[in-house]
Amino acid sequence: MKQTLHDSVWRVRDFRRLAVGRSVAAAGAGMVLIVQLLRLTAQGAGSGRIMVLLLAEVVPVILCAGPIGRAADHRDSQGVLMVGIAAEVAACLVLATSPGFALTCAAIALLSVGTSLIAPVWSVLVPMVVGEDRVGAAVGGQQALTAALAPLGAGAGGVLYSAVGGGGAMLVAAGCYLYLAVVALRLKVRRRALAAEATGPGLRQLLMPDLGAVRRDRLLWCLLSCMVPLVVVLQGLNVLEVSLARHDIGVSAAQFGCSEIAAGVGTVAGAALAGRIARDRTRAWAMLTGLSAAAAALGVLGVATTVIAYFGLLVVVGAGVGISNASFGALFITRTPSAQRGRVSAAVNGLMQTSSTAAIALGGLLGVLLGVRPAFVVSGVAGLAVLAAGAAVLARTSTEHVPEPVADTPLPVPAP
Structure with missing residues (x-):
């Protein structure tokens, strides 16, 4: 201890x-x-x-x-x-x-x-x-x-x-x-500050997000390829959650206000658990497992009928998201050369925001075409299908050939 x-x-x-x-x-x-x-x-x-x-x-x-x-x-x-x-x-x-x-x-x-x-x-x-x-x-x-x-x-x-x-x-x-x-x-x-490149980037290189380091890493590219469609499929349900909770399940306004706390409890536990993982392959499987738990819980939310079930499933969703986010965050930091970590982080963040924007439109469309409850069930099943395909690819993906990190030289400053 x-x-x-x-x-x-x-x-x-x-x-x-x-x-x-x-x-x-x-x-x-x-x-x-x-x-x-x-x-x-x-x-x-x-x-x-x-x-x-x-x-x-x-x-x-x-x-x-x-x-x-x-x-x-x-x-x-x-x-x-x-x-x-x-x-x-x-x-x-x-x-x-x-x-x-x-x-x-x-x-x-x-x-x-x-x-x-x-x-x-x-x-x-x-x-x-x-x-x-x-x-x-x-x-x-x-x-x-x-x-x-x-x-x-x-x-x-x-x-x-x-x-x-x-x-x-x-x-x-x-x-x-x-x-x-x-x-x-x-x-x-x-x-x-790093020394300027001998040949500065062109306008297109300057403006475009740089995912090159992720594409060169088979493990990261496999996981990111799973995460993007999953965000599009599942995050759009945020648009429909208030209708499901208030009208279909019968959650009160005060109880709905506490829903973020329930999801937050799960996220805290999931992120803390993921922080104890040391191996890259274990982190990769933990990420897919966490996302699978979140997708399954969102699908079950579509048939939930009680307030207790609603809050319990939100805790599961939060835990799954916490595990997956912390696992992927650690992977892309440690497996990216230090000189490119800022670009990779910004590019991944931009890609996730793009997916979230598409998810908002898709969630509203599913609600109109299918109804609120069926939209949750269909999205959960679709998410699990994406993750099953990702798991099949991950099982054949090597964790080797990780780019060697370039050592950073800390710039000391006087202690406060």
């Missing part, structure tokens, strides 16, 4: 700072989204405006994945973090003024760019902070903490909106991002 505690990533000060800072910022992001949705609802906005707001959040991540990833790889990590945080704080200050709809969408887009600029730097810094051999534990621990704090941020956003209004809530969200700025300035290790 003492040895386990001694080896824990939580004993590393910079990791504690990074993990807590990112999780507090995630709580701030949840606060921003819920407050803007409440504000639009109070203004009588229809589903069309809400859809535009959600697109304003995801489209910049897709369009900027290429340049953002290269900035994370080639610029000093502290500078990139501060630029991203400045964008987030500026967006919150604009939203605090209760702007019109067009300016609200622009501020949400700016916030999204700032957040997507910060995320790849995490992938770059984690191995430098905890060491390559403890990346899995670090990713699992950070995702578990984020899963615990993010729903609290959304809940706090609703409470603050009722108590002090949207402007006050946005100032609190800005404070969450400023806390991350303090963390960034106090880190003892940061990624130094």
Whole structure:
């Protein structure tokens, strides 16, 4: 037990700072989204405006994945973090003024760019902070903490909106991002700026996401090829969940508000469990197993009739997602050359956001064509079919020929 505690990533000060800072910022992001949705609802906005707001959040991540990833790889990590945080704080200050709809969408887009600029730097810094051999534990621990704090941020956003209004809530969200700025300035290790390439990238190379390192790794490409269609098939059910819960199962408004907590409990447990996995092949199978559990639980939700079953299945979904996200996160960090980790992280994030956007449209279409309950059942079965095909490919996929990581040279800064 003492040895386990001694080896824990939580004993590393910079990791504690990074993990807590990112999780507090995630709580701030949840606060921003819920407050803007409440504000639009109070203004009588229809589903069309809400859809535009959600697109304003995801489209910049897709369009900027290429340049953002290269900035994370080639610029000093502290500078990139501060630029991203400045964008987030500026967006919150604009939203605090209760702007019109067009300016609200622009501020949400700016916030999204700032957040997507910060995320790849995490992938770059984690191995430098905890060491390559403890990346899995670090990713699992950070995702578990984020899963615990993010729903609290959304809940706090609703409470603050009722108590002090949207402007006050946005100032609190800005404070969450400023806390991350303090963390960034106090880190003892940061990624130094890399030397510029002799021949700069062309415009197409600069703008396009770089998935080359993932395509060259058979294991990562196999898993990503499973994840993309699965996100499209399953994540669209988020559009239909409120109708299933409130109208078909009979969940009360208060109980539905607690649904995020149930899923969060599962996600925390799943991410923490995945953080204990050490071998690449075990992580790959854990990812597919977690996604299979989530797909099966969503399919069963389509025939669930009681509130207890609803909450129990949400815990299973959360656990499956937590295991799969933490396992894949550790895999793509450790199996990607360090000089390309920022680009790979940004490209994968952009690809997932593209899939999520397609999922929203597909979920609504399935609800119209099949009905809510059949849409859950059909999507769950389709997800399991995709995963069965992925498992067959994974069984024949080698974990060898992993690109050798290029060692990062930490840039020491004076201790605070």
